[in-house]
Amino acid sequence: MDNSPARGTRDLLPATVAVRDHVLATITAVYHRYGYHRIETPALEGIERLSGGQGGENEKLIYRVLRRGLDEAVAADTQLKDLVDLGLRYDLTVPLTRFYGNNHATLPTPFRSFQVGPVWRAERPQKGRYRQFHQCDIDMIGEESVLAEVELIEATTEALAATGLTGTTVRVSDRRFLTALADAAGVPEAEQGGLFITLDKLDKVGWDGVRAELVSRGLDTGKVDGLQATISGLTGVDPAKLGAALADAVPGLPDEVVADLAQTADALAAVSATRPVSWEFDPTLVRGMGYYTGQIFEVTHPASSGSVAGGGRYDRLVGRSLGREVPACGFSIGFERIVDLIDAAPTGEAVAVLYEADVPLTAVTARARALRAEGVSASPVRRRGKFGAQLGRLKEWGFTSFTQVRADDQGDPELRSLVED
Amino acid sequence: MDNSPARGTRDLLPATVAVRDHVLATITAVYHRYGYHRIETPALEGIERLSGGQGGENEKLIYRVLRRGLDEAVAADTQLKDLVDLGLRYDLTVPLTRFYGNNHATLPTPFRSFQVGPVWRAERPQKGRYRQFHQCDIDMIGEESVLAEVELIEATTEALAATGLTGTTVRVSDRRFLTALADAAGVPEAEQGGLFITLDKLDKVGWDGVRAELVSRGLDTGKVDGLQATISGLTGVDPAKLGAALADAVPGLPDEVVADLAQTADALAAVSATRPVSWEFDPTLVRGMGYYTGQIFEVTHPASSGSVAGGGRYDRLVGRSLGREVPACGFSIGFERIVDLIDAAPTGEAVAVLYEADVPLTAVTARARALRAEGVSASPVRRRGKFGAQLGRLKEWGFTSFTQVRADDQGDPELRSLVED
Numbered sequence: 097m098d099n100s101p102a103r104g105t106r107d108l109l110p111a112t113v114a115v116r117d118h119v120l121a122t123i124t125a126v127y128h129r130y131g132y133h134r135i136e137t138p139a140l141e142g143i144e145r146l147s148g149g150q151g152g153e154n155e156k157l158i159y160r161v162l163r164r165g166l167d168e169a170v171a172a173d174t175q176l177k178d179l180v181d182l183g184l185r186y187d188l189t190v191p192l193t194r195f196y197g198n199n200h201a202t203l204p205t206p207f208r209s210f211q212v213g214p215v216w217r218a219e220r221p222q223k224g225r226y227r228q229f230h231q232c233d234i235d236m237i238g239e240e241s242v243l244a245e246v247e248l249i250e251a252t253t254e255a256l257a258a259t260g261l262t263g264t265t266v267r268v269s270d271r272r273f274l275t276a277l278a279d280a281a282g283v284p285e286a287e288q289g290g291l292f293i294t295l296d297k298l299d300k301v302g303w304d305g306v307r308a309e310l311v312s313r314g315l316d317t318g319k320v321d322g323l324q325a326t327i328s329g330l331t332g333v334d335p336a337k338l339g340a341a342l343a344d345a346v347p348g349l350p351d352e353v354v355a356d357l358a359q360t361a362d363a364l365a366a367v368s369a370t371r372p373v374s375w376e377f378d379p380t381l382v383r384g385m386g387y388y389t390g391q392i393f394e395v396t397h398p399a400s401s402g403s404v405a406g407g408g409r410y411d412r413l414v415g416r417s418l419g420r421e422v423p424a425c426g427f428s429i430g431f432e433r434i435v436d437l438i439d440a441a442p443t444g445e446a447v448a449v450l451y452e453a454d455v456p457l458t459a460v461t462a463r464a465r466a467l468r469a470e471g472v473s474a475s476p477v478r479r480r481g482k483f484g485a486q487l488g489r490l491k492e493w494g495f496t497s498f499t500q501v502r503a504d505d506q507g508d509p510e511l512r513s514l515v516e517d
Numbered sequence: 518m519d520n521s522p523a524r525g526t527r528d529l530l531p532a533t534v535a536v537r538d539h540v541l542a543t544i545t546a547v548y549h550r551y552g553y554h555r556i557e558t559p560a561l562e563g564i565e566r567l568s569g570g571q572g573g574e575n576e577k578l579i580y581r582v583l584r585r586g587l588d589e590a591v592a593a594d595t596q597l598k599d600l601v602d603l604g605l606r607y608d609l610t611v612p613l614t615r616f617y618g619n620n621h622a623t624l625p626t627p628f629r630s631f632q633v634g635p636v637w638r639a640e641r642p643q644k645g646r647y648r649q650f651h652q653c654d655i656d657m658i659g660e661e662s663v664l665a666e667v668e669l670i671e672a673t674t675e676a677l678a679a680t681g682l683t684g685t686t687v688r689v690s691d692r693r694f695l696t697a698l699a700d701a702a703g704v705p706e707a708e709q710g711g712l713f714i715t716l717d718k719l720d721k722v723g724w725d726g727v728r729a730e731l732v733s734r735g736l737d738t739g740k741v742d743g744l745q746a747t748i749s750g751l752t753g754v755d756p757a758k759l760g761a762a763l764a765d766a767v768p769g770l771p772d773e774v775v776a777d778l779a780q781t782a783d784a785l786a787a788v789s790a791t792r793p794v795s796w797e798f799d800p801t802l803v804r805g806m807g808y809y810t811g812q813i814f815e816v817t818h819p820a821s822s823g824s825v826a827g828g829g830r831y832d833r834l835v836g837r838s839l840g841r842e843v844p845a846c847g848f849s850i851g852f853e854r855i856v857d858l859i860d861a862a863p864t865g866e867a868v869a870v871l872y873e874a875d876v877p878l879t880a881v882t883a884r885a886r887a888l889r890a891e892g893v894s895a896s897p898v899r900r901r902g903k904f905g906a907q908l909g910r911l912k913e914w915g916f917t918s919f920t921q922v923r924a925d926d927q928g929d930p931e932l933r934s935l936v937e938d
Contacts, residue, residue, distance in 0.1 A: 099618030099838055102561045102603055107616050109623070110554030110630070117555070129889045131867060131896025133531030133915075134538070138649050139560065139605075139635065140523045140580070159561070159603070160583045164639045166597060174591040179600070180583065182523055184560075195528050197520030202530070204914040208896060209531070214560065218585045228559050243878055243897060250882070359878055366879045370886065417520050446552060457664055457780055458787045461671070465791065468550045475552025475629060476664060493625040494554075 104219070104227035111440070111494070116230075118441035119259050119434055120212060123232065126255040130247065132208040132234055137191035139184055139214065145194060146183045150413065152385060154186040157217040184216035188233045189387075189413070189426070196237055197417035206239035212431065224436070235426035237414060242356050244425035245391045245409065246363040252405050252427045253373050253395065259434055261397050261404060266364070266375035270357060270391045271408070273342065274382065276349040281323045283315065289386075291315075295327075296382035330379045335361040338377050360391065387413045393427070399437050405429045447474040447511060448490045448498040455503045463501050490514055525640070525648030532861070532915070537651075539862035540680050540855055541633060544653065547676040551668065553629040553655055558612035560605055560635065566615060567604045571834065573806060575607040578638040605637035609654045610808075610834070610847070617658055618838035627660035633852065645857070656847035658835060663777050665846035666812045666830065667784040673826050673848045674794050674816065680855055682818050682825060687785070687796035691778060691812045692829070694763065695803065697770040702744045704736065710807075712736075716748075717803035751800045756782040759798050781812065808834045814848070820858055826850045868895040868932060869911045869919040876924045884922050911935055 101107050108116070124134070140161060147155050161182040170179070185191050188211045196207065212232045219227060234251060236244040249266055256264055274295075278288040294309045301309075303324060310320050326345050333341045339358030342349055357377070367373050383392045383406060390409030397404045407427035415421040447467050451460045460476045467474035479500075480486060490498055491514040499511050522528050529537070545555070561582060568576050582603040591600070606612050609632045617628065633653045640648060655672060657665040670687055677685055695716075699709040715730045722730075724745060731741050747766050754762045760779030763770055778798070788794050804813045804827060811830030818825045828848035836842040868888050872881045881897045888895035900921075901907060911919055912935040920932050 097618065097838055097840060099615050101559050101615070101619065102563055105559035105561060107559075107619055108557035109620060110556055113555045113557055129892070129894050130885075131894050134534045135531060136529035136534055138522050138526035138528075140526060140637070140649065142523055159585075161605075162581045162583065162597065162601065164580075168597050170591050170595040170597060170600075172593050174595075176583065176587060176589050176591060176600075179591075179597075182580070184582075194520045194522070197518065198522065198528055199530060204898075204910070205901075206898070216561070228561065241878070243881065246878065246882060247885075247897070250886075363878055363882055366883060367886075370890075417518055419518065457662070457667065457784055460664065461667060461784055462787060464551075464668075465671075465788075469791075471550070473550050473552050476668070477625075477627070480626075489625070 102227075104221040106226055112435075114441040114443070115438050116435050119431070119438055120232075122258045123212075123255040123429065124210075126258050127210045127234055127251060130208070130251040132210045132251070135192075135195060135209045135211055136213065137185075137188075137195050137211070139216075140182045141185050141191060141194065143177075143180050143183045146185065146190060148190075148416075150190055150193075150387060150416070151186055154217060157186060157219055159184040159216050159218055186215055186217050188213065188215065188231045188428075189410075192233070192235060192426075193414050193417045196414050196422070197419075200418065200422075203237075206244070207237040208235075209237070210234040226432075230431045232429040232431040233426055234429075235424060237424045238422055239425065240411075240423040242359050242363070242391065244423075245356075245360055245393070246367075248407065248425055248427040249360075249364065249375075249393060250367050250373070252407075252429060253367075254371065255429065256395065256397070256404060256434070257371070260438060261399075261434065262372070264374070264395050264397045264404065266373065267378035267381050267394045267396065268357070268360065268375060268391060269378055269381040269393075270353055271388050272353045272390060273346065273349060273357070273379070276346050276353070277323070277326060277379070280326070280347055281315075281319045283319070287313065292382045295380050296384075298380045327379045330377065333377060335365060335375070335377065356391065383408055385410075390425075397437070400433055402433065403430065404433055404437075443494065443496070445472050445497060446495050447472055448495040448514075449474055449476045449501060450479050450486075450498055451476060451501045452479050452503065455501050459503075460501050463499065467499075487514060523648075525642040527647055535862040535864070536859050537856050540852070540859055541653075543679045544633075544676040544850065545631075547679050548631045548655055548672060551629070551672040553631045553672070556613075556616060556630045556632055557634065558606075558609075558616050558632070560637075561603045562606050562612060562615065564598075564601050564604045567606065567611060569611075569837075571611055571614075571808060571837070572607055575638060578607060578640055580605040580637050580639055607636055607638050609634065609636065609652045609849075610831075613654070613656060613847075614835050614838045617835050617843070618840075621839065621843075624658075627665070628658040629656075630658070631655040647853075651852040653850040653852040654847055655850075656845060658845045659843055660846065661832075661844040663780050663784070663812065665844070666777075666781055666814070667788075669828065669846055669848040670781075670785065670796075670814060671788050671794070673828075673850060674788075675792065676850065677816065677818070677825060677855070678792070681859060682820075682855065683793070685795070685816045685818045685825065687794065688799035688802050688815045688817065689778070689781060689796060689812060690799055690802040690814075691774055692809050693774045693811060694767065694770060694778070694800070697767050697774070698744070698747060698800070701747070701768055702736075702740045704740070708734065713803045716801050717805075719801045748800045751798065754798060756786065756796070756798065777812065804829055806831075811846075818858070821854055823854065824851065825854055825858075864915070864917070866893050866918060867916045868893055869916040869935075870895055870897045870922060871900050871907075871919055872897055872922045873900050873924065876922050880924075881922050884920065888920075908935060 160180040163181045214228050338361045339354045343354050364375050387410045388408040389411040392408035394403040395405040409425040411423045414424050449464045464474040496515050497511045497513045581601040584602045635649050637649050759782045760775045764775050785796050808831045809829040810832040813829035815824040816826040830846040832844045835845050870885045885895040917936050918932045918934045
């Protein structure tokens with residue numbers, strides 16, 4: 097019988113779960129200290145909501161769930177969509193906006209929440225990517241000032257550092273900056289999406305690649321020159337002078353965008369006085385999701401080729417569920433990527449209580465009970481086969497020490513280490 | 518726009534999640550001390566496995582998932598089953614047996630695991646019952662002796678007590694006892710299932726009801742008299758004399774069943790010497806699932822009408838996945854029921870950092886940062902509306918104290934309590 101999990105999914109063994117729980121507990125402790133509370137939404141959402149356009153390409157990857165009570169024989173001329181009413185969520189943002197719409201009357205303003213849980217995407221299986229994986233989102237809903245951006249950046253980089261990922265760099269940009277940049281270069285609104293997609297590839301294809309793609313998109317070389325000059329001029333700019341540099345380089349950039357970015361720069365400078373947070377303005381940062389409306393950010397770490405976290409402001413998304421505009425900002429930690437970067441969870445002492453078949457059960461359980469009363473993890477294991485080989489297996493299984501209960505020697509409290517060799 | 522969660526499911530707000538996390542952390546700490554490790558399996562399983570008969574009535578409640586890549590237009594003469602390859606799990610036992618089959622080569626013997634996670638059942642929605650709910654299972658696979666039963670009973674009652682549910686009673690019986698009882702009463706094997714279902718109703722319908730139903734099932738009154746006499750004679754029997762009473766009352770009861778129950782009685786007596794564990798042999802305990810093969814148990818608590826935990830030995834179930842017999846025993850805590858019985862999670866101090874719009878952002882974040890550095894949860898909240906009304910809202914939202922940052926008075930570190938009135 098094939099006992100593999102469903103294609104593209106996986107079983108999580110104890111050592112893996114221990115790392116995941118450790119990372120989760122670490123992140124949770126930091127987010128609690130910032131006053132964020134965990135919420136949960138169901139795995140299943142209405143199929144119309146999941147297919148409403150908010151999910152972008154992910155909407156093609158939905159696991160669709162049959163209505164209940166259907167006839168087994170499908171009637172002629174049936175469309176699949178007639179059979180489906182629910183789907184498994186592909187992210188935690190669609191459920192969050194529904195959650196806020198459903199519960200806003202009892203929630204604080206601003207509402208600080210975080211979510212950790214599985215999402216499902218029917219992607220082509222490939223190494224290291226799974227069809228069920230965890231996302232870890234922190235969001236502030238109802239805060240219009242950059243307090244939200246600054247707090248989320250501070251909390252997220254602190255959470256990452258607490259898991260062991262120090263030395264991160266935060267890259268910051270603003271969707272409104274990108275729009276003003278495109279406007280100033282004379283790129284019509286309808287073509288700006290394409291421009292941003294191309295710009296996003298700069299770190300992969302370099303300026304030569306970006307120039308070639310922009311020209312093939314119909315941009316004349318003069319405009320491309322102008323764009324490249326503006327972007328290059330803003331790359332690596334001293335954060336303290338960011339506001340002035342932006343106002344100077346991008347005509348038409350609204351004052352409030354400059355002020356917001358300058359304020360974020362100030363606040364991050366204050367953070368880095370107490371904790372090593374490295375950050376930079378990155379004029380080529382785009383972020384995929386179309387719902388961002390203001391500042392956007394990504395966190396990179398030397399040990400990971402992709403980003404380890406990303407987010408931004410999405411002021412109009414909650415309004416679609418609620419029927420009135422509510423400002424919002426969020427940050428998503430790449431939970432699976434972080435877990436892959438962490439070697440092992442810290443472990444306590446774990447004692448195997450070895451016993452021969454002739455030892456009374458009550459003597460075995462009494463020894464285990466005495467150890468547990470001291471706060472030690474203890475599990476009876478029957479003596480089997482060669483002693484040395486069994487000790488090797490115990491060590492492999494994660495036991496750190498053992499003790500023996502014999503029929504003639506029930507009181508021996510000696511613990512022998514399995515790990516100090 | 519309707520923002521309700523999918524029918525029969527629910528959103529979990531921060532206060533609810535806090536209780537759930539507290540209960541889970543409490544149970545986890547106890548199970549870790551017994552050397553049990555958490556594992557995880559995917560929410561989706563192959564539909565054939567979910568429909569293999571192991572799930573009993575639950576197999577009628579499966580959320581079925583469409584294959585990917587199907588044509589939108591369903592071909593004529595299609596059966597629903599042709600469109601489905603996966604389903605959402607309805608329990609954690611089916612996935613556990615698959616998990617063990619898939620991973621047994623690297624797992625300890627005995628393998629001690631626990632699982633906590635959502636399962637899905639498309640039940641008719643009713644108050645207090647949800648279509649997505651959590652199960653919490655602890656299992657020992659590979660242990661043939663009653664060490665398994667005793668340890669699981671001890672661990673589970675300790676976990677329940679740690680959550681605050683002291684005063685539980687463990688009811689113990691044995692499927693092999695029930696079979697011998699039915700054999701001795703002359704009930705043919707094919708009708709024993711019906712007998713057990715009727716017997717299970719004793720606490721609801723009393724002996725009159727049970728007698729009437731057994732007679733309507735075709736049992737003659739003489740056999741019913743014999744059954745009632747045997748069961749009544751074994752009810753409330755002194756645990757220390759259980760073995761002798763059983764051997765005496767039920768001719769044909771195998772010696773090993775008597776010995777196992779006597780050993781369990783001894784071991785539980787030892788447990789109750791250090792911790793108040795009340796238990797009794799209950800000859801009318803049946804438990805629904807057909808896969809149990811030996812001792813079965815349930816835990817009741819005065820505050821709950823149903824049982825708060827239940828389980829038993831299922832020696833032949835793992836073998837169906839693995840292809841060779843492996844003894845196993847499990848206990849399931851009624852997680853949702855426990856959570857409903859717990860009022861609130863213990864909370865720490867949560868400070869609202871109130872600020873007027875004219876206060877520089879860096880002053881606000883600095884104050885919050887200073888509080889967090891002391892390990893306190895702190896969140897900036899803008900001053901809005903009448904002061905007293907806002908303090909009332911802060912308290913409602915779970916803040917325990919507040920502090921104010923003013924433009925002219927940034928250094929005031931005073932904390933004012935919201936909860937001491």
